[in-house]
Amino acid sequence: MSEGKFAIIGLGQFGTSVAKNLSKLGAEVMAIDREMERVDVVKDDVAYAVALDSTDIKALSSQSIHEMDAVLLAIGENVEGLLLTTVLLLELKVKRIIARAVSEQQKIILQKLGVTEIILPEDEVGKMTAEMLLNPEIQSFISLPDDYDIVEVLAPLRTFGKFIDDLNLEDAFDIEIIALRRKYDEYNKLGFKEEVDHLIRNPKDTNTTIQRGDKFILMAKKEAINKFLEINS
Missing domain, CATH: 3.30.70.1450 (Regulator of K+ conductance, C-terminal domain)
Structure with missing residues (x-):
């Protein structure tokens, strides 16, 4: 039985681990990254794996991202990509956005944008x-x-x-x-x-x-x- 629909944007070590573990727990997971090599790593472990640029609103809309129960932003060091993707997800009225920050400065900026769920796993x-x-x-x-x-x-x-x-x-x-x-x-x-x-x-x-x-x-x-x-x- 499915435990919800989730999108993971950013398939570094952290994003890949979350995507795989969510799938093991019965969730329907869409894994997204702009690098095809990273998508290939996770494609057999999740429901959908897509290579796209998350800073392109048309690309995000084409995947019905707004229908997800939650979207995890795990983009990492690409600060510009993280922030622009966050703005687009807010524009698309995603129900729940969880963002990974790699510093206190990133956390503050994400909060200013309106994201309320922010994690600092390295911390x-x-x-x-x-x-x-x-x-x-x-x-x-x-x-x-x-x-x-x-x-x-x-x-x-x-x-x-x-x-x-x-x-x-x-x-x-x-x-x-x-x-x-x-x-x-x-x-x-x-x-x-x-x-x-x-x-x-x-x-x-x-x-x-x-x-x-x-x-x-x-x-x-x-x-x-x-x-x-x-x-x-």
């Missing part, structure tokens, strides 16, 4: 990488408003064998535990044993003891998470 990856370098226990994180993060961390040494309640996360650290990720041995279709990740939701209510290799999914402020890891490592 987000940079923040995540910095956190993981400083704190090897951190596996991934999502920044939230008011200085809160959702963080996945390896269970530190001193937590092994304890119940979740023993850690006193809420009272001592002001940390909310969302789930516990744990690997279980399972047999695949070929009969080989492999480790498979599963989530234990509401782990406080399951009398679960913490094992080596477990990962906590926590919501808290950065200082609280750092304090918890320091005390229990």
Whole structure:
């Protein structure tokens, strides 16, 4: 079943990845780039792949771009092409425009044009990488408003064998535990044993003891998470 119709304009590494993953999730995807070589790379993975100049309003109109549920602008370094394409999409009254910016300056310009959904993927990856370098226990994180993060961390040494309640996360650290990720041995279709990740939701209510290799999914402020890891490592 289709999960919507989307156009991706700009088939660099980022745009190509989004196009392929959207298709895998069941969406109908039109992939667009002015370079035929890039279109050829993705054509077997999406519903439609088209080589055209997105700064040509007639070319865009010919693809019924206004009928898409959303258009992702992933043009990248070609600032002139990004901005002109944005203006044309606004003129064509595209329902939803999501633009990738590669700098704060681009983000400001896109906002001035009227685009409300802007992403800076390189900035987000940079923040995540910095956190993981400083704190090897951190596996991934999502920044939230008011200085809160959702963080996945390896269970530190001193937590092994304890119940979740023993850690006193809420009272001592002001940390909310969302789930516990744990690997279980399972047999695949070929009969080989492999480790498979599963989530234990509401782990406080399951009398679960913490094992080596477990990962906590926590919501808290950065200082609280750092304090918890320091005390229990």
